[in-house]
Every structure is written in structure tokens, then in C-alpha cells.
Amino acid sequence: xxxxxxxxxxxxxxxxxxxxxxxxxxxxxxxxxxxxxxxxxxxxxxxxxxxxxxxxxxxxxxxxxxxxxxxxxxxxxxxxxxxxxxxxxxxxxxxxxxxxxxxxxxxxxxxxxxxxxxxxxxxxxxxxxxxxxxxxxxxxxxxxxxxxxxxxxxxxxxxxxxxxxxxxxxxxxxxxxxxxxxxxxxxxxxxxxxxxxxxxxxxxxxxxxxxxxxxxxxxxxxxxxxxxxxxxxxxxxxxxxxxxxxxxxxxxxxxxxxxxxxxxxxxxxxxxxxxxxxxxxxxxxxxxxxxxxxxxxxxxxxxxxxxxxxxxxxxxxxxxxx
Numbered sequence: 508x509x510x511x512x513x514x515x516x517x518x519x520x521x522x523x524x525x526x527x528x529x530x531x532x533x534x535x536x537x538x539x540x541x542x543x544x545x546x547x548x549x550x551x552x553x554x555x556x557x558x559x560x561x562x563x564x565x566x567x568x569x570x571x572x573x574x575x576x577x578x579x580x581x582x583x584x585x586x587x588x589x590x591x592x593x594x595x596x597x598x599x600x601x602x603x604x605x606x607x608x609x610x611x612x613x614x615x616x617x618x619x620x621x622x623x624x625x626x627x628x629x630x631x632x633x634x635x636x637x638x639x640x641x642x643x644x645x646x647x648x649x650x651x652x653x654x655x656x657x658x659x660x661x662x663x664x665x666x667x668x669x670x671x672x673x674x675x676x677x678x679x680x681x682x683x684x685x686x687x688x689x690x691x692x693x694x695x696x697x698x699x700x701x702x703x704x705x706x707x708x709x710x711x712x713x714x715x716x717x718x719x720x721x722x723x724x725x726x727x728x729x730x731x732x733x734x735x736x737x738x739x740x741x742x743x744x745x746x747x748x749x750x751x752x753x754x755x756x757x758x759x760x761x762x763x764x765x766x767x768x769x770x771x772x773x774x775x776x777x778x779x780x781x782x783x784x785x786x787x788x789x790x791x792x793x794x795x796x797x798x799x800x801x802x803x804x805x806x807x808x809x810x811x812x813x814x815x816x817x818x819x820x821x822x823x824x825x826x827x828x829x
Contacts, residue, residue: 541598543591545799546637550645550816553635555587556805557814568806580805588800592793597652600787606654608647615823616646623819630810649820659783660776669759672768673721673733676757678702680710681749688743688750695740695752702740702754711749718760720767729753 559567568580577585608616620643627635680702682688691705706715719725719732726733728746735741735755744751 541595542795542797543595544641545797546635546641547645547648548591548797548799549635549803550637550642551591552584552587552803552805553631553808553811553813554816555583556808557812559583559805561814565806565809583805584800584803588795592795593788594648594652595793595795596784596788596791597655598648599791599793600659600784601651601655603787604655604658606651606658608650608654612650612824613647616643616650619819619823620646623815626815626819627813628810630808631813634808634811635813645816646820649816650824653824656780660780662779669764669768670733671721672764672771674718674760674763674767675733675735675755676716676718676760677732677735678706678716678754678756680706680715680752681712682709682751683711683749685743685745685750688752692740692743692752716756718763720763722767722771 568578570579571577620639623646624637624639624642627637680688680691682691687709691709694700695702695705703715717725719729721733729744729751731741731744732753732755735753735758737755737758739755741751741753744753
């Protein structure tokens with residue numbers, strides 16, 4: 508589960524959606540929604556609690572967060588509550604879109620639920636208070652959320668060429684005047700001229716090498732760099748009041764380019780999802796009224812250590828864009 512839970516797309520890495528009755532709404536359409544049961548909500552809470560504790564330690568719950576008005580433990584509970592309210596909207600959205608889980612996927616959910624429940628220790632069970640049926644509901648609703656996200660972002664392109672996500676490595680020299688840049692460019696044409704030497708001795712900046720990703724700020728300033736081949740030196744390029752010479756060290760970083768390609772694809776899907784899902788949030792405007800939120804204490808459950816929901820889910824339902 509992601510750390511902030513602030514963007515709706517984080518449903519992709521959340522633990523669950525849940526349901527039982529008990530929430531008040533403003534109109535008949537919203538009244539179809541169902542509140543999460545305490546046991547189902549506690550699966551979300553426990554997973555989030557343990558991810559924080561594993562990274563920062565148990566003592567973090569005594570710290571104040573934000574403006575200092577809340578202990579961090581209460582802040583995380585409030586964030587988790589808001590997150591679950593978004594999941595409830597996703598469940599209603601699935602109904603609107605007539606999204607139904609297939610028999611094949613239901614079988615996978617059964618297997619994932621059994622594996623998760625059987626991995627729970629007695630300390631986990633004491634803190635969460637869930638049954639195997641609660642776990643199955645969690646996986647069912649989580650998978651429903653993922654189907655909704657895929658549906659609302661299905662028009663985002665799943666193809667992105669290497670050139671559109673290309674990542675390169677360059678060395679560079681920065682000058683305060685064109686005359687110095689032109690002179691150095693001429694010297695670099697001589698046999699045996701070493702670009703790194705000139706960069707270290709003449710550049711107005713201490714850094715002489717950088718990685719540039721297609722679409723980042725540097726690439727928009729210097730788009731011509733993506734047309735350089737290995738070892739090629741650019742012409743003098745002016746940006747604002749400075750002048751630059753670049754040498755392409757590597758014109759295609761394979762691993763970095765693939766990582767960048769997936770980052771861009773995720774961003775495209777997230778943007779489409781956010782835009783379409785906004786109307787559902789505004790329509791339903793769900794707020795959870797369950798009393799159990801006031802009773803949850805992240806300092807309890809010292810023997811609860813479960814942190815496997817995502818891993819088990821994605822074992823049975825691999826990510827299409829990782």
C-alpha cells in the first residue's frame with residue numbers, strides 16, 4: 508500500500524474494499540452504498556500500520572503529524588478512513604458500469620483468500636478480528652476496484668515507442684559567453700581532444716554529466732540532444748544567458764528507458780482515471796459513519812505483523828503496468 512493514499516489511483520496498491528450496511532446518504536441513488544464492516548476495515552488498517560512500523564519503527568505513533576494537532580497514529584487512521592470512502596465510491600461505480608468478476612477470477616480470489624488467511628498469526632487474528640470470509644470479501648472488492656480503474660483508463664494508450672521514452676547520458680560544458688563556447692568547440696574537433704578535460708577545467712558548473720529523460724524539463728530545453736549519437740558533440744546551444752556544449756556518452760540507456768516508458772504509461776492512465784472518476788466522487792459524496800473508527804488504535808496489536816495483501820493479490824493478478 509502506498510504511503511500517502513491521497514490520489515485515487517492508489518486503489519491499485521490498496522488492500523481492500525468492504526461492505527456491510529449502516530451509512531446515511533443524501534439521496535436514493537447514494538443509498539445503494541454499503542459501509543465497510545469493522546473486520547474488513549481492520550485488514551486495511553493492519554496492513555497500513557505494519558508497513559509504517561516496518562519502515563519507521565513502533566515509536567512513530569507517539570509523534571505529532573501535520574500542524575501538530577494530531578498524533579501520527581490518529582492522522583493515519585483518518586487518512587485510511589478517507590481512503591476507504593473512495594473505495595466505497597469505486598464499488599458503486601462498478602455497479603454503474605455493470606462490472607462483474609468472471610468465474611476464472613473468482614477462483615483466483617478463492618485461492619488468494621485462503622493463502623492470505625492461512626498466513627495470519629494468532630496476533631494478526633486478535634488485532635484484525637477477521638474470518639476467511641472477510642478476507643475473501645476484501646480480495647473480491649479490491650479486484651472490483653482494479654477492474655473499475657482499468658475500465659475508466661482503458662482509452663489511455665498502452666503503446667509508447669522507445670523514442671518517446673528515450674533516456675540518454677551526456678556530458679556538458681557551460682559558458683558565460685558565446686566566444687568561449689565557440690573556441691572550445693573548435694578545440695574539441697582536434698585529434699585527441701578530451702571533452703571531460705575541457706568540462707572539468709572550463710565549465711561554469713561543477714557537475715559535468717547528467718541523465719536526460721525524454722519529456723523532462725531538461726529535454727524540453729535541449730530537444731536536439733536526443734538526435735546525437737554516441738560520442739557526438741553538439742553545436743553551441745544557447746539557453747537564456749548561457750551557452751552549452753554537449754557530448755552524447757550513451758544515446759540509449761536500455762533499463763532507464765524501459766523504466767521511463769512505464770512511468771509515462773502510468774501517468775497517462777492515472778490522468779484519464781482521475782478525470783473520469785471525479786464525477787463519480789462528486790455524485791456519491793460518501794462519508795463513512797461507522798463508530799469503530801473512533802476505537803481504532805495503531806499502538807495496539809504489537810503482535811500483528813501481517814503485510815502480504817498486495818504481494819498475494821498480484822501473485823494471482825499480475826500488474827499489466829508495473
